Amino acid sequence: MASLIRRATGVPGALLYRDANAIAGQPFYYGILEYAPSGLLMMSGAILAFETLKHRRREPRKAMLALLVLALLTLFLGADDLLMLHESAWYVGLEESHVILWEDALLVIALVLDPMAMLQPLAMVAVAALAMLGLAATEDMLGIRPLGVGLEDYLEIIGFSFWSVYLLARAWAR
Template structure:
């Protein structure tokens, strides 16, 4: 019982953050508060399975990013490099998953009128290049061919989206890319713990 007391302020803090987000979004858009906490499919009257594969790939990214962040936090590292690589890649993966779940990249102009979806992708690419190049030695000790396969699928999907072929294959390539990314991150977490 005594161990739960310090966590109560954390729970209250989370509730206050959610309240602040709701107040901000309501003030900025005028959207009803109930639309902020209800499922979008329920609001639209769609069945629960609409968009389920999109949501599941986002869950893959968020969960694998969290696993790598946990690895970073709990590892006993001989040097700072495995910690730094785990932290960078874990944060990048978690943010990409949250972005995918909330479709923030497609709503970039909401945050600033000059932002575009391509800017978000460039930031992700820059963070990935930084992580891989700065922690090159650690990266080469990971199962990086999985990441290469993930990036190839995501790049093909991104090109299909930007060129506007409208074939719908982008969504399936994203499933392939995020599945391989998930496996890379989890396998990296296991490899770094050894």
């Protein structure tokens, strides 16, 4: 991914791999907690994409496209979390909000393609994931610290874990 970004933009890959926790002087395990969700997201996105393409003849076309869009969204979220694309977007002339809008647009496209998926009981896991991620984003943007410490990283880990469980359950249900 970093190699593709370098070819397209000329931005050295080393600028994309930076651990904000290490820069802030946090213990080493904060970095592990930072990278674990990105691996989880990329693995679950790849599994969903593979399973969707493997069983594409069994699915209605719109449902298959919705699952592929969710897989693409998840792969992008994993790359964003790993490479901090939302914070590095200015290297290519974009703002952080452009990256966030792209992620939101993919989610909306998936919901429009297969709205019935959100009426399934499994959708509660996705709703919980989106709620956690929304709280994390709100805390990050507004700087709210309800307990005196930042909960953003913990909310992200829980939210991304729930999201990955949702995708893997969707892939398994095929």
